[in-house]
Structure formats: C-alpha cells, structure tokens
Amino acid sequence: MSKKTFTEKEISLLSKNPYVRSVSEKGITYSNEFKKLFMNQSENGMFPREIFEASGFDIEVIGMSRIRNSARRWRKAFKQDGILGLEDTRLNNSGRPRERELTPEEKCSRLEAQVNLLKAENELLKKIRFAERGQQKEITLTAEHKFNLIQSVIVKYNLKRMVSHLCGIAGVSRSGYYNHYSEEAVEQRKHKDKKDEASRDIILKAYRFKRRKKGARQIKMTLEGQFKVVYNLKKIGRIMKKYDIVCPIRRANPYKRIMKASQEHKVVPNLLNREFKQGIPFKVLLTDITYLFYGKGKKAYLSTIKDSSTNEILAYQVSDQITLDIALNTLNKLKKNRKVRLAEGAFIHSDQGGHYTSPIYQKLVKKYKLGQSMSRRGNCWDNAPQESFFGHFKDEAYIRPCDTLDELKKEIKSYMTYYNHYRYQWDLKKMTPVEYRDHLIKAA
Known part of the structure; x- marks a missing residue:
C-alpha cells in the first residue's frame, strides 16, 4: 500500500471520476468496469500510466507507486481467475450483516434521545459560561463531561440500546464510555x-x-x-x-492621585534606574504612600520604607491624614530602627509626589546622611517593587473588617510581622525577607 495520503481537495477531485467507486484519505476503490478496461488495454500493449491518464486520472495525485501496485494486483488476479478475479466480492462475502431499515418507532426514539442529549449539553455549557463570565476564551467539553452527559440522559429518560448512537452524536468513542464506567x-x-x-x-x-x-x-x-x-x-x-481554593488576584488600580508641587519643591534625578536588586542590604530604600479604605467608608493612609534588595519593610506609618508628617514620621522611624545599618552610598527612592519634593523632607533626608532619587514623571515602573508590595498587602491584609483606626493599625502591625518573618518569596531563593537579609550579610 502506498504511504501517500489524499487531501480533501484531492478526494473531491478523484470522486468525480466515473471509474472510482469510493475514495478515502488512504486509498481508492476502482469500479469493476475500469479493471476490465485496464486489462483489455494492457493486453493491447498500453502502459499502466497511459491507461490511467486516458481514463481521466491525474497521475501526480494518485502517484506512480499506487498505479504500479494496482496493475500488479489486477494482473495476478486475472491470471488466476480470469474476469471473475477482477470483481470486488467483499460486499457479497462480508461476514457483517447489512444494516436493516429502522422502524418509525426506532427512528423517533433515536431522535428523541438526540434532542435530550443536546438539551443536557446546552444546559451544562450555560453553567460553565455563567461560572466563567468575563473570561474571553472558547469553552469546550472534555470527554469526561460528555460521558457524564450521556449517562445522565440515559438514566433520566430510561433509554435502552442508545449508547452507540449517543456516543456518535457527542463525538466520543463507545469503548471510552464503557471504560469510563468500568469498575x-x-x-x-x-x-x-x-x-x-x-x-x-x-x-x-x-x-x-x-x-x-x-x-x-x-x-x-x-x-x-x-x-x-x-x-x-x-x-x-x-x-x-x-477544590476551588481561590488565591487573591491583584487588579490594576485605575485611579491615580496627582499632586502639584510649588516652585519651592525640587525634583531630583533618578539615581536608581530600576537597579533594584544590588545584593546589599540597607543600601537602596524605596518609599511611597497608599490609601486604605476600611470600615464603613473610612479612609486612611500608609507610608512605608522598603529595602529593595531584601524586600523587608524597615519602617511604616499609618495616619488618617495625608499631610507631610506621614512621610517625615516614616523617615524618623527608619532612623530609630536599631536593626537598620545603612550601607555606604545608601539612598532613598520615591516618586515625584509633593511629600518627597518638599524642602522639609529633603532636608531631613540629608540630615540622616541619605542620598535621594526619584522616578521619572508618571512612570510607576521606576518604583515597581514598592507598588508591588502595596498590591500584595491590600490583597492579603484584612483591611475592610476594621471599624476603627486602632483596629486598622493592629492589623497592619500583624501583617508587617507576617510579611517580614513568615511570607516566603520566590525571587528571594524561597526565603522570607528577614532570612534573605541575614543570608546576604553572611555571604558578604
């Protein structure tokens, strides 16, 4: 048998030839008339290729290998049994019984089973679409889903001898269905x-x-x-x-607060240039302020200072007002933190918010012998690790249930302890921020 397979276009072309009884991807069944014609013209001295071409076949489509094999097979059969050897006797001698004509009752029963299966399939698809509403993706049923649908339809409508028919409609194998429900x-x-x-x-x-x-x-x-x-x-x-164990999903915040700085405020250059991981604790410090909604319509603000190399939160301040004091107090807490030993050339990086361009804030930064760096205007990626922390914090901390500012501060304190000491991070060699800080100090 030739290894060449036919495309849909080639199958359509070959099917139009009157000498072809049937054609599939792998083979052709020629009519008995063509076989007899082939033997007559072959005995008159014509080559197989010439006979096929004269009969309207495209040689490139069929392939010479298939033509030679057919010619060899027909000549052998003709030599043994004459004209009778060329006839296709498979239909007459097949052990398979011919399909009997279905009765009207059987046809009606099959159609009813088909409708019930389609109803069940449509109902399941509706449930899946409702559960995954908003997701732009094509929804398809797995074989297991289809097996369960077939079983439910058979049980619900008490159908008998319908497994093969329903499997054919659903596009699954009958053996697969029985295997799925085997003991x-x-x-x-x-x-x-x-x-x-x-x-x-x-x-x-x-x-x-x-x-x-x-x-x-x-x-x-x-x-x-x-x-x-x-x-x-x-x-x-x-x-x-x-088991539907859902993890928090952070969504981009569409609201951005824009603060206008007076002429006294000064923007400093971007010294960081997104080189967040420098492998030295207490050298690159990131700071920012975010808002927190809690209780019934209450609002508070959180200011943090984060070590860019270890992701550790070194200082934070919670307030119900977004005044300059929230940034100043955070910086003062950093100075009071005895565990913080600033590295040589340490600097603090922020956005161009009014708190950080303030002369008072910049004077305090210099007093604590820190350099200062700022993101480019409107570019949150220049301070990405700090923004990322706020996103995880809002997903994981229980902010909404807090009714008072004191409860909020207690929850934030609990979360900061968890974040620094117990929250493992993939990019920190699967360590917590404190463990990774100690690891860097030992390796230095």
Whole structure:
C-alpha cells in the first residue's frame, strides 16, 4: 500500500471520476468496469500510466507507486481467475450483516434521545459560561463531561440500546464510555480523589497559615518552610483548581492621585534606574504612600520604607491624614530602627509626589546622611517593587473588617510581622525577607 495520503481537495477531485467507486484519505476503490478496461488495454500493449491518464486520472495525485501496485494486483488476479478475479466480492462475502431499515418507532426514539442529549449539553455549557463570565476564551467539553452527559440522559429518560448512537452524536468513542464506567476506572478515580483530598487538607494549612490567603507559589514555599512538605507547583495549582481554593488576584488600580508641587519643591534625578536588586542590604530604600479604605467608608493612609534588595519593610506609618508628617514620621522611624545599618552610598527612592519634593523632607533626608532619587514623571515602573508590595498587602491584609483606626493599625502591625518573618518569596531563593537579609550579610 502506498504511504501517500489524499487531501480533501484531492478526494473531491478523484470522486468525480466515473471509474472510482469510493475514495478515502488512504486509498481508492476502482469500479469493476475500469479493471476490465485496464486489462483489455494492457493486453493491447498500453502502459499502466497511459491507461490511467486516458481514463481521466491525474497521475501526480494518485502517484506512480499506487498505479504500479494496482496493475500488479489486477494482473495476478486475472491470471488466476480470469474476469471473475477482477470483481470486488467483499460486499457479497462480508461476514457483517447489512444494516436493516429502522422502524418509525426506532427512528423517533433515536431522535428523541438526540434532542435530550443536546438539551443536557446546552444546559451544562450555560453553567460553565455563567461560572466563567468575563473570561474571553472558547469553552469546550472534555470527554469526561460528555460521558457524564450521556449517562445522565440515559438514566433520566430510561433509554435502552442508545449508547452507540449517543456516543456518535457527542463525538466520543463507545469503548471510552464503557471504560469510563468500568469498575476498575471507578475505583481508580475514588483512590485518586482520596489522595487529592489528603493533599487538599495539607495545602489548606499553608493557605490559611497566619490567616493570610496565598497563591500557589506562596503555598509551595510555606509548605517547605513551615511544614517541611515538598509539593510540585503544578500539583498545587491542580488541587487549588479542583477544590476551588481561590488565591487573591491583584487588579490594576485605575485611579491615580496627582499632586502639584510649588516652585519651592525640587525634583531630583533618578539615581536608581530600576537597579533594584544590588545584593546589599540597607543600601537602596524605596518609599511611597497608599490609601486604605476600611470600615464603613473610612479612609486612611500608609507610608512605608522598603529595602529593595531584601524586600523587608524597615519602617511604616499609618495616619488618617495625608499631610507631610506621614512621610517625615516614616523617615524618623527608619532612623530609630536599631536593626537598620545603612550601607555606604545608601539612598532613598520615591516618586515625584509633593511629600518627597518638599524642602522639609529633603532636608531631613540629608540630615540622616541619605542620598535621594526619584522616578521619572508618571512612570510607576521606576518604583515597581514598592507598588508591588502595596498590591500584595491590600490583597492579603484584612483591611475592610476594621471599624476603627486602632483596629486598622493592629492589623497592619500583624501583617508587617507576617510579611517580614513568615511570607516566603520566590525571587528571594524561597526565603522570607528577614532570612534573605541575614543570608546576604553572611555571604558578604
């Protein structure tokens, strides 16, 4: 048999030839008339290629290999049995019974089963679309979904001898359906579900550790750091998806506050140039201010100073007013932090907000022997790690339930302890900020 396969266009072209009974991707069935014509012209001295061309076949489409094989086979059959050897006797001698004509009742029953399956499939697709509303992606049913649909339709409408018909409509194999509901397959799924449930319970311990919700990578690092359990990241993601364990998703904030600085305010150059990871603790400090909504329509502000190399929060200040004092107090707390030992050439980087362009703030920065750097105007990427921290903080801290400013400050204090000492980070060699800071100091 030739290895050449036919395209849909070639199949359509060959089907139009009157000497072709049927054609598929892998082969052609010629009519008995053409075989007899071929033998007559072959005995008169014509070559196989000439006979095929004269009969309207495209040689390039069929291929000479297939032509030679057909000629050899027909000559052998003609030599053994004469004209009778050229006839296709497969239909007459086939052991398969011919398909009988269905009765009107059977036709009606099949159509009813088909309608019920389509109804069930449509209902399931609606549920999936409702659950995944807003996601721009094509929704398709898996084979397992289709097997369950077929089973539900058969049970609901008490159908008999409809498995093959429904599998054909759904586009799944009959053997696959029976294999899905075999005792061995059912037992395997039960065993897998038990193992997944055990894994789920372990993952939930890390997910709820310190009352902070986490994503898959955070869970992996927490399992290794706190529970000495090593799970593959893909397995964690699969278990979370299977049992609907949802991690916080940070969304871009469309609102940006623009502050106008007076002529007395001064913008300084961008010394950082996004070189955030310099491998030296207490050298590159990042600062910014964000708003916090809590309670019933209450608003507060959080100012932080972050070590760019270790991601550790070195100082922070919470206030219900966004005055200059919030930035000054944060800087004063940094100075009072005994664990902070500024490296040579240390500087603090911020955006061009009015707090940081203020002469009073810049004077205090110089007093503490710090250099100063600022992001380019309107470019949040120049201070990306600080913005990233605020995003994670708002996802993971319980800000909304706080009713008073004191409760808010208590929650923020708890989160800062968790963040610095217990929140493992993928880019810090799976260490916490404090662990990574100690690691850099020892390696220096």
